[in-house]
Structure formats: structure tokens, C-alpha cells
Amino acid sequence: MEETLADSSQVNTDSMGNHIHPSAIVSPGAQLGQGIVIGPWCMVGPNVVIEDGVRLVANVVVDGHTTLGKDSVYYPFVTIGLAPQDLKYKGEPTRCVIGSRTIVREQVTIHRGTEIGSGITYIGSDCLVMVNAHIAHDCHLGDRVIIVNNVVLGGHVHIDDDARIMGSAAIHQFVRIGRAALVGGVTGVESDVIPYGSVVGNRARLVGMHWVWLKRNGVKNTELHILRNVYRTLFPRDELSNNVFEDRLLIVKEKFGQNDRVQEIIKFIEQPSRRGLVKIGRSIASSEGEE
Known part of the structure; x- marks a missing residue:
């Protein structure tokens, strides 16, 4: 368990085989599966569901009605399921769900949904969300999506399976990104990208298909x-x-x-x-x- 920063001599192991560092704060209401690692200084809220094999490396905050899928991994200073940055949000019990085997790297923020939206922020299985990305309320990401460093997704963005969003791209709210599409680095996307399409530019322009994929x-x-x-x-x-x-x-x-x-x-x-x-x-x- 290389991602776990805790000294194994200090980690508490429960009857389910979960390794929880003594500095972590896990609410009694949280539902924990088996074989989970919760590293130092993590915080887990009362309505959180953590499925088997999940690893919170260190300094991870998970709150709200959030589900972390099997064998997913979360690196330091990630926050998941916190309240959306939407002034219309009044504390409704909306959700955040992350699929199996998804990896979320350092300093990523993923907010829960809103009642006037879909009510859920969803990230599929086998995704990779790299350092310092932001995924706003009511976003929906399919499976095997890659989000590179410093990408920002506005609310209600929908990204289909196998899409690639390169570094520092910014996606406007309500935009749809089709399956296996490619968004180039430092690209501002204000409109929908067709499946297998490739877009680049200060303001995104379609320049071809994603032939490499x-x-x-x-x-x-x-x-x-x-x-x-x-x-x-x-x-x-x-x-x-x-x-x-x-x-x-x-x-x-x-x-x-x-x-x-x-x-x-x-x-x-x-x-x-x-x-x-x-x-x-x-x-x-x-x-x-x-x-």
C-alpha cells in the first residue's frame, strides 16, 4: 500500500480488515466496506459510503451523501461531496458518486449535486482525475475519462466514456463532450464536442477527429x-x-x-x-x- 503515508505501527485495524490511522476522523454513521485504508488526517462524514478496497492516502475530506466505489484511490488534499458553489443551494441532501477503480490525485475538488440540477455529481469507473482539477455540481463523467491537471468543469457538464480533457482546459456549464473526444490543453470549451471529435484553441474549434484513440x-x-x-x-x-x-x-x-x-x-x-x-x-x- 505505497500510497498510504501512515506508519503501519500506528494504524488501527478493525474487524473488517480496515486500516484507519488514529489521527483520522471517521463519523460513526459512515458505512465502511472491507479492506479500506484511511490515512492520517482524513475526515469522513456521517452519510458517506466507502466500498471495499478504497484508499484515502492522507488529508482527504469526504462529506455529504457520497459513495466511493470499490478500489478507488484518493490522494492528499482531495475534497469530495462538499456543498456546491451555487447560491441557490440551500443544504438539500444531494449526492456525489464515484465509480470503481477511479484515481483522484492531489488537490482535486468534487462537489455534490443540486436539487435544481440532476441532484447528483457522478464520476464513472476507471477514470483518472489529475492534480488540481475541479468538477462542479451536477457533472456527469462516464467510464475511463481522463481529466488532466488544472482542468475546471462548470456545473452540469456531461462527458461521455473515454474522453480526454487536457491540462488547464475550461469547460463551460451545460456543455456536452462526446465519447472519446479530445479537448486540447488550455482550451476554453463553450459548446458541445461531437463523439470522437478533437478541439483546440483559446475558444475551442473543431479541428478533426480523435484519430489516435x-x-x-x-x-x-x-x-x-x-x-x-x-x-x-x-x-x-x-x-x-x-x-x-x-x-x-x-x-x-x-x-x-x-x-x-x-x-x-x-x-x-x-x-x-x-x-x-x-x-x-x-x-x-x-x-x-x-x-
């Missing part, structure tokens, strides 16, 4: 070719194109709509949105996957 996850060349045609149809480089977006979307449906990933992109585009889609920007080779 697609290739690493075994997508065949024939399907890559389909996705490239879909992208170029929906977002033509010719800024003088007279076709309206709805017409281009209809072409994609007719020509490529049988492909599962294309169906996913179409469904994402047709879902109601408060922010609209990120607009196309100048293409770069690394995002286009040009060879």
Missing part, C-alpha cells in the same frame, strides 16, 4: 475512412459552401448511417442542447491524422 482501440481502416468522410461532409473546409448543416447531416444519414459510430455521432447532434456545437476551425495534421 480510434487507431489505438482497433478501429479498422475501412471504418476510419468512413469517419473521415463523415467529418468532411459535416464540416467542410470550404467556408463558402452553400449547403446548410441540416442538409449535410441528411447526406451523412443516407450514405453512412448504417455504421454504429456514425449513428452515435448523429444521435449526439440531434439531442437537445443548451450550448450548440463547437464550430470548425483551422485543421492541424495531428488531429486530422494525415500521413
